[in-house]
């Protein structure tokens with residue numbers, strides 16, 4: 282027997298699918314809105330399978346979309362997000378130092394070389410991620426905190442910005 286929560290989610294998913302039926306970029310919109318339903322902004326396999334079935338799309342295509350766009354998450358996310366740009370312009374202007382500083386600041390384990398960074402604190406309050414480019418290269422290095430872009434960062438500036446934000450939001 283299906284759980285009440287599953288039925289509620291399926292009903293919500295059906296509504297989203299109907300809303301975007303036959304519109305351009307339908308799959309992207311459906312997946313994006315579906316992700317917003319989850320309290321941890323995360324997509325699980327069951328949900329993606331359901332979307333695939335209802336939209337008559339191969340599950341592999343859904344996964345191609347989800348893994349291509351960095352704003353889709355297959356792991357639970359923290360309430361607040363910090364995203365460090367690791368594109369060429371930001372890299373040459375020191376974004377590795379910013380990432381190292383944040384990894385140390387939150388006490389995360391160093392991700393393996395070449396592995397995409399997506400680290401969440403145990404209390405699920407903060408997620409640290411990287412992105413390939415924000416399209417703000419003239420402002421490099423760039424960090425995004427809860428959707429706000431901070432430009433020409435260095436670890437000292439970053440520390441001054443995040444320390445009060447983090448302390449306030451930890452309460």
Ligand code: FES
Pocket residue numbers: 366367368369370371372413414415416417418419421422423
């Ligand atoms: S490389 Fe960082 S914004 Fe483009």
